[in-house]
Amino acid sequence: VTHQQTRSRQGKLRLQKWFVPTSEREKKKVIRDMIMLVLPRQPRTCNFLQWKDLKIVYKRYASLYFCAGLEEHDNELLALEVLHRYVELLDKYFGNVCELDIIFNFEKAYFILDEFLMGGEVLETSKFAVNVSMEQADTLQETMEEYMSKPAY
DSSP: OOEEEEEETTOOEEEEEESSOOOHHHHHHHHHHHHHHHTTSOTTSOSEEEETTEEEEEEEETTEEEEEEEOTTSOHHHHHHHHHHHHHHHHHHHTSOOHHHHHHTHHHHHHHHHHHEETTEEOOOOHHHHHHHHHHHHHHHHHHHHHHHSOOO
Protein backbone atom coordinates (compact mmCIF):
# COMPACT_ATOMS: atom_id res chain seq x y z
CA VAL A 1 0.00 0.00 0.00
CA THR A 2 1.54 3.32 -1.02
CA HIS A 3 -1.04 5.39 0.83
CA GLN A 4 -4.41 5.24 2.51
CA GLN A 5 -7.11 7.88 2.69
CA THR A 6 -10.47 8.41 4.32
CA ARG A 7 -12.84 10.97 2.90
CA SER A 8 -16.48 11.97 3.07
CA ARG A 9 -19.06 11.85 0.30
CA GLN A 10 -18.42 15.55 -0.30
CA GLY A 11 -14.80 14.73 -1.06
CA LYS A 12 -13.33 16.24 2.09
CA LEU A 13 -10.20 14.37 3.07
CA ARG A 14 -10.39 13.35 6.73
CA LEU A 15 -7.34 11.14 7.09
CA GLN A 16 -4.31 10.32 4.98
CA LYS A 17 -1.24 8.21 5.46
CA TRP A 18 1.52 7.97 2.85
CA PHE A 19 3.95 5.07 2.91
CA VAL A 20 6.27 6.24 0.13
CA PRO A 21 8.02 9.62 -0.08
CA THR A 22 5.78 11.95 -2.09
CA SER A 23 5.98 15.72 -2.57
CA GLU A 24 3.13 17.88 -1.30
CA ARG A 25 2.34 18.92 -4.86
CA GLU A 26 2.07 15.30 -6.02
CA LYS A 27 -0.03 14.37 -2.95
CA LYS A 28 -2.52 17.10 -3.80
CA LYS A 29 -2.73 15.89 -7.39
CA VAL A 30 -3.23 12.26 -6.37
CA ILE A 31 -5.92 13.25 -3.85
CA ARG A 32 -7.74 15.47 -6.35
CA ASP A 33 -7.64 12.81 -9.07
CA MET A 34 -8.78 10.05 -6.72
CA ILE A 35 -11.73 12.14 -5.59
CA MET A 36 -12.69 12.77 -9.22
CA LEU A 37 -12.44 9.04 -10.00
CA VAL A 38 -14.06 7.50 -6.92
CA LEU A 39 -16.90 9.80 -5.84
CA PRO A 40 -18.99 9.70 -9.04
CA ARG A 41 -18.92 5.88 -9.28
CA GLN A 42 -22.18 3.99 -8.94
CA PRO A 43 -22.70 1.97 -5.72
CA ARG A 44 -22.48 -1.51 -7.28
CA THR A 45 -19.42 -0.95 -9.47
CA CYS A 46 -16.03 -2.60 -9.01
CA ASN A 47 -13.95 -1.31 -6.10
CA PHE A 48 -10.72 -1.37 -8.14
CA LEU A 49 -9.51 1.29 -10.57
CA GLN A 50 -6.34 1.81 -12.55
CA TRP A 51 -4.87 5.33 -12.31
CA LYS A 52 -1.51 6.03 -13.90
CA ASP A 53 0.91 3.53 -12.35
CA LEU A 54 -1.28 2.89 -9.28
CA LYS A 55 -4.15 0.56 -8.59
CA ILE A 56 -6.83 2.33 -6.56
CA VAL A 57 -8.86 0.23 -4.14
CA TYR A 58 -11.75 1.83 -2.32
CA LYS A 59 -14.72 0.88 -0.18
CA ARG A 60 -17.63 3.03 0.94
CA TYR A 61 -19.00 2.72 4.46
CA ALA A 62 -22.05 4.94 5.03
CA SER A 63 -20.84 8.46 4.17
CA LEU A 64 -17.11 7.62 4.29
CA TYR A 65 -14.87 6.30 1.53
CA PHE A 66 -11.73 4.43 2.47
CA CYS A 67 -9.18 4.37 -0.36
CA ALA A 68 -5.75 2.87 -0.90
CA GLY A 69 -3.25 3.38 -3.68
CA LEU A 70 -1.36 0.22 -4.57
CA GLU A 71 1.75 -0.47 -6.58
CA GLU A 72 1.62 -2.95 -9.45
CA HIS A 73 2.73 -5.98 -7.40
CA ASP A 74 0.23 -5.38 -4.53
CA ASN A 75 -2.85 -7.57 -4.13
CA GLU A 76 -6.16 -5.71 -4.57
CA LEU A 77 -8.24 -8.22 -2.59
CA LEU A 78 -5.83 -8.09 0.32
CA ALA A 79 -5.95 -4.27 0.24
CA LEU A 80 -9.76 -4.40 0.31
CA GLU A 81 -9.55 -6.68 3.34
CA VAL A 82 -7.07 -4.28 5.00
CA LEU A 83 -9.49 -1.38 4.48
CA HIS A 84 -12.32 -3.48 5.92
CA ARG A 85 -10.26 -4.50 8.95
CA TYR A 86 -9.37 -0.86 9.61
CA VAL A 87 -13.06 0.07 9.54
CA GLU A 88 -13.79 -2.82 11.93
CA LEU A 89 -11.14 -1.48 14.31
CA LEU A 90 -12.60 2.02 14.10
CA ASP A 91 -16.10 0.63 14.68
CA LYS A 92 -14.92 -1.32 17.71
CA TYR A 93 -13.25 1.73 19.23
CA PHE A 94 -15.84 4.40 18.37
CA GLY A 95 -18.93 2.20 18.28
CA ASN A 96 -20.09 2.45 14.66
CA VAL A 97 -17.59 5.03 13.40
CA CYS A 98 -18.87 8.12 11.61
CA GLU A 99 -17.27 11.13 9.98
CA LEU A 100 -17.51 13.21 13.18
CA ASP A 101 -15.55 10.57 15.11
CA ILE A 102 -12.70 10.97 12.65
CA ILE A 103 -12.94 14.77 12.59
CA PHE A 104 -12.90 15.22 16.37
CA ASN A 105 -10.71 12.24 17.25
CA PHE A 106 -8.34 12.14 14.28
CA GLU A 107 -5.38 11.37 16.56
CA LYS A 108 -7.14 8.18 17.71
CA ALA A 109 -7.91 7.21 14.11
CA TYR A 110 -4.22 7.69 13.23
CA PHE A 111 -3.14 5.77 16.33
CA ILE A 112 -5.34 2.82 15.35
CA LEU A 113 -3.93 2.93 11.82
CA ASP A 114 -0.37 3.01 13.17
CA GLU A 115 -1.07 0.03 15.45
CA PHE A 116 -2.46 -1.87 12.48
CA LEU A 117 -0.18 -0.85 9.56
CA MET A 118 3.49 0.03 9.41
CA GLY A 119 5.19 1.07 6.21
CA GLY A 120 2.13 0.03 4.23
CA GLU A 121 2.26 -3.55 5.55
CA VAL A 122 -0.06 -5.16 8.08
CA LEU A 123 1.68 -5.02 11.43
CA GLU A 124 -0.95 -6.62 13.63
CA THR A 125 -3.66 -8.98 12.39
CA SER A 126 -5.34 -9.40 15.77
CA LYS A 127 -8.20 -7.00 16.44
CA PHE A 128 -7.85 -7.92 20.12
CA ALA A 129 -4.18 -6.84 20.24
CA VAL A 130 -4.97 -3.49 18.59
CA ASN A 131 -7.83 -2.92 21.04
CA VAL A 132 -5.52 -3.69 23.99
CA SER A 133 -3.06 -1.09 22.66
CA MET A 134 -5.88 1.46 22.37
CA GLU A 135 -7.06 0.76 25.92
CA GLN A 136 -3.51 1.15 27.24
CA ALA A 137 -3.06 4.43 25.35
CA ASP A 138 -6.39 5.75 26.68
CA THR A 139 -5.45 4.77 30.25
CA LEU A 140 -2.08 6.52 29.88
CA GLN A 141 -3.74 9.63 28.47
CA GLU A 142 -6.30 9.73 31.31
CA THR A 143 -3.52 9.28 33.89
CA MET A 144 -1.48 12.09 32.33
CA GLU A 145 -4.50 14.42 32.17
CA GLU A 146 -5.28 13.68 35.82
CA TYR A 147 -1.64 14.26 36.80
CA MET A 148 -1.42 17.52 34.84
CA SER A 149 -4.66 18.87 36.32
CA LYS A 150 -3.39 18.58 39.92
CA PRO A 151 -1.77 21.68 41.35
CA ALA A 152 2.00 21.60 41.76
CA TYR A 153 3.12 22.50 45.28
